Amino acid sequence: MLDATVDCLVELGYSGTTTAAVQKRAGVSRGALMHHFGSKADLLVAAVRHLAEQRGANLVAQAAAFDDSPDRTSQAIDLLWETFTGPLFTATLELWSASRTDAELRSAVLEFERSLRRQLDTAMELLFGDVAAARPAFSEAIELTLQFMRGAALTSILRTDHRRQRTTIERWKSVFTTLIEEAA
Amino acid sequence: MLDATVDCLVELGYSGTTTAAVQKRAGVSRGALMHHFGSKADLLVAAVRHLAEQRGANLVAQAAAFDDSPDRTSQAIDLLWETFTGPLFTATLELWSASRTDAELRSAVLEFERSLRRQLDTAMELLFGDVAAARPAFSEAIELTLQFMRGAALTSILRTDHRRQRTTIERWKSVFTTLIEEAA
């Protein structure tokens, strides 16, 4: 059912994600849905958590693919960008936007985003080492990168030119390098 | 009525922006609203255009405040950031998000965004001169900046720490300087 909810968010958007739509997609009766999730709000909050787990899993899967190549920057940016790509992020974006005017959803999204950030930091430490990753300039660079990527992801929901987006990310790698080297 | 629509988008979000809500806020009867805008879709498209005009007006107002101080970068970034702040952008964000799953809205938003971009380019030429602004590295820097600011704006709908956001923007100024200087 949670997968169906995420599917609906991706294909129909937040306002199109009705309980009926989720039922149909999950092949479940109204009673079943309402039995497991007392209200629509419950369903959405559960969906947020579900998304958090899936995106977290993606993250560690990517982290496991780290190699010893000297180009750690490239790996780091690719890892981060992975977090902002695909239907999983699209669904997150819908919830993010909707949570602006929904207090209950907002706190769920905030909690989820914090947990994701923690996993991300762990991955960065794995890539760059504890000492380097703990430097203020480094975490500042990560912060800028996250903001940049949110924007890039937001942009790509209207612009569908994936190749151009890829170029932009590659461009960011050099910016990121500058950021962490100038304070080294 | 268009102002009321924008207000609804800001306070109630896209899914909360119903025709009834707009009526109530505008102090207008159902008949009046439907008379001027044949359907809800028409209303939203008109609201997009309305927003475009308002944000465009903001842009030229800011551009008019240009002075001859040497710190053009700071002015440029502030001008850009102005475009991503306040209720006007909040409403735009709602429409942007909704337009992902609504073809009619999408084309309206795309057109609007193009016109805004054109005005922005004009302002940049005014600040940096035609020759400098025409350099590929320059427009690339602007492109990166826009993506970054979209992300920063998206971030600030969940995080309400404006001071921290301001710091991030200030930090970007130095990044931007590096970007346009390294290819000069």
Place this chain on the structure above:
DNA sequence: AATTACAAACCGACCATTCGGTTTGTGACC
């Protein structure tokens, strides 16, 4: 092994409300 007792999972009809949109009416202004 069979019976009982109970709980959780599940179903789908039903409800009030709200949605976007239509139709009909009405007064003002050219």
Place this chain on the structure above:
DNA sequence: GGTCACAAACCGAATGGTCGGTTTGTAATT
């Protein structure tokens, strides 16, 4: 008197949520 700008009653469809009832699983009792 005809058109325009608005008003209000009204419509069917869809919304989220409730409710009584059925099935299924499970553990204790005999």
